[in-house]
Amino acid sequence: MLNFYWLLLLLPVAAASGWIAGKKSSQKKRQSFAGLSRRYMVGLNYLLNEQSDKAIDTFIHLLQVDSETVETHLALGNLFRRRGEVDRALRLHQNIIARHSFNNEVKQMAMFELGLDYLAAGVLDRAEVIFEELKHSQPYKKNSLKQLLQIYQLTKDWEKAIQVAERLKLLQENYQNLCSHFHCEIAKTFIEQGELVEATRQLLQAEKKDATSVRVSMLQGKICILEKNWEKAIGVYTKLIRQDALFCSEILENLRICYQSIPDDQGYQSLLKEALANGASSKVLVALVESIRKTQGDKAAGLFLTQYLKDKPSLRGLQLLIELHLLYANDTAKESLLILQSLIKDLIHSRAVYLCSQCGLQSKQLYWQCPSCKTWGSNKPILTLYNKPNS
Ligand SMILES: [Zn+2]
Known part of the structure; x- marks a missing residue:
């Protein structure tokens, strides 16, 4: 956090140094620089008094937007957005767009960043308008379409998402x-x-x-x-x-x-x-054993399950085996088996059922789009203990 403010502190210094180097001879400009220094001191004062919001605004104001500093402005706006300070990023980018002195290339650069700001702020309709416009501009075509793809997924507008994905396919994006x-x-x-x-x-x-x-x-x-x-x-x-x-x-x-x-x-x-x-997974084993019980009886099911668990032990399989034994156990054995069954039940219940292969999110519900990393088709059922596929 502190580093960020010190970085910010250096930006107007850098801008002013460059400016003063080119304008050394002019008395008028020297006066302006004196004004610049005063405002810089005011900003510094805000920073020292831990009024970081006012300090940032003063420094941004100090950094005049011109062709020399526009990239610094864009980088700063990007930094604000990444830190979640979208309001500041929006102001910086709107300020660049409002300047008549900039050519179309600079304005489009700022427009794209402004679209990302709106997207980060969740103002999806405004972001959509910007990227819809920029998709017609060759340098921003692909990236604008990618942003639109993200917007249509967020708004669950699947028809439009398909159309955008088809356009991206023409641009060699799969x-x-x-x-x-x-x-x-x-x-x-x-x-x-x-x-x-x-x-x-x-x-x-x-x-x-x-x-x-x-x-x-x-x-x-x-x-x-x-x-x-x-x-x-x-x-x-x-x-x-x-x-x-x-x-x-x-x-x-x-x-x-x-x-x-x-x-x-x-x-x-x-x-x-x-x-x-x-x-x-062992859920399938449970279904199979239940079917064998129904068609061939408890004994056949027990024999099959015991044999299966020797090769592939699993908690659910063990739970099922205990259930089968409980049917025929005497009172003393029944008491022990019930304790064991309860322990295994708690253990199974506490385990997640699905796992995202991209971000590792564990959940009890199957998501086709991971709610954490937003990847499609990355959630899969988790295998229980030792119950791994044949390789
Ligand atoms: Zn994920």
């Missing part, structure tokens, strides 16, 4: 993965409104942008479930598990409904085993 998520966002709204044909159309677009998207498969599966097209849903979910088995835990209930409706217990168990072999 946002196809994001575009796929934008189409998914639109599809999700259509599904909520019961407009399944429109939703399907959007998902086809999303799939074209990213053929490996598990989110597309999840939404396609949801549509099949709503249409009670069980066979088609199973096909979509099988594709999802082969895309990324970790996401099998997200569609377990729908998968169970599909196989129950056909019915095909063997097919269900076989697909869950495939998912587990490819790294699905």
Whole structure:
């Protein structure tokens, strides 16, 4: 903090030194410099009296905006914005734009910075107007479109976000993965409104942008479930598990409904085993053991689970094994098992379920766009203890 103010303190000195060097001979200018020095002393006084706000304003005022110092102004404005002092950044940049003496290049430079100020201040409509204008200017085209892409994500205007991403594609910027998520966002709204044909159309677009998207498969599966097209849903979910088995835990209930409706217990168990072999979390193991219990009884389920846990121990698996033992335990053993079960339950409950691979955010809810680092598709279900995919 202190360093920043000392840096600020040096700026008018630098500006004045440059100016005085070029204007040494003029008496009139010497008088002006005397005035400059007085104001500088006033600013210094404010700083010494810890009136940093007044000091900053005095120093900014001292630093005359001209072609020599405009870059210093822009750098200072940038610094203010980064420190969260957006009001000051806005004033600096508006001051440059208001000067008639500057050419278009300088004004556009300040306009772009002003757009970033508005974006930082959350005044998105004003930021949008600025970047909409600057996108027609060749030097700012790409960066303005990138800012517009950010604005349309914040305002959840997915149609416009797609249009901007398509324009960026023409400029060799690849946002196809994001575009796929934008189409998914639109599809999700259509599904909520019961407009399944429109939703399907959007998902086809999303799939074209990213053929490996598990989110597309999840939404396609949801549509099949709503249409009670069980066979088609199973096909979509099988594709999802082969895309990324970790996401099998997200569609377990729908998968169970599909196989129950056909019915095909063997097919269900076989697909869950495939998912587990490819790294699905222990939630899938729980579903599989429950299905084995239903079709082959407790003993078969217990034997399968014990064998499985020897290779891949997991807390959920252990919790399930205790549940099975509790069914047949005598009173003394039951008491110990209940204590153990309670401990494991607390341990599982305290653990996060999803992890962002970009920023490490752990959450209990699956976010398609990480609320912390804003990356799309970076959140994934976390594997439980030792339950790691086969490599
Ligand atoms: Zn993140």
